[in-house]
Amino acid sequence: MALIKCPECDADISDKAAACTRCGAPVQEAASRIEVQLDPKILVGAKVSWNGERVEVLRGGRSLDFDIQQDGVLTVACGLYKSKLNVAAGKTTKVFVTTAPLTGKVRLQIVDSYTPRGF
Numbered sequence: 001m002a003l004i005k006c007p008e009c010d011a012d013i014s015d016k017a018a019a020c021t022r023c024g025a026p027v028q029e030a031a032s033r034i035e036v037q038l039d040p041k042i043l044v045g046a047k048v049s050w051n052g053e054r055v056e057v058l059r060g061g062r063s064l065d066f067d068i069q070q071d072g073v074l075t076v077a078c079g080l081y082k083s084k085l086n087v088a089a090g091k092t093t094k095v096f097v098t099t100a101p102l103t104g105k106v107r108l109q110i111v112d113s114y115t116p117r118g119f
Contacts, residue, residue, distance in 0.1 A: 002014075002015045004027070004070065006020040007027075008023050009022050009023040009025065013027065015069070032090055032093075033093070034074060036048055036064045036065070036076070037095070038060060038097045039096065039099070040061035041098075041099075042078060042099055043060050045078075046058045046059075046106075047082075048074070050066070050072055050075075051072040051073055068089055072086075073085070074087050076097050078104075079104055081099075081103075081106045083106040083107060084108075094112065095109065095111070096109045096111045
């Protein structure tokens with residue numbers, strides 16, 4: 001069980017509650033999704049985690065999407081580097097994963113859509 005904020009009165013309530021215990025406002029579940037697209041140029045496995053729990057290992061050009069129930073942290077580790085991104089529930093978040101050309105550091109970019117890129 002996690003605590004969330006009531007959308008009406010800002011009280012802390014259980015994420016399992018059907019309504020706020022203070023004001024009675026119905027609690028709407030945030031239909032949320034994360035879509036992760038890996039740059040085709042990344043050849044090593046990229047480890048994707050949500051709130052510290054591994055979701056999957058992606059290889060170049062592959063994508064992954066999964067549902068989330070609450071705000072959290074998306075982490076992508078690739079080689080020696082990892083990058084984190086805070087993601088809010090309530091919408092679909094598309095993330096494109098690239099690496100810096102010279103350093104190899106992982107970069108996470110929130111995008112509206114994906115554009116296929118050649119090698």
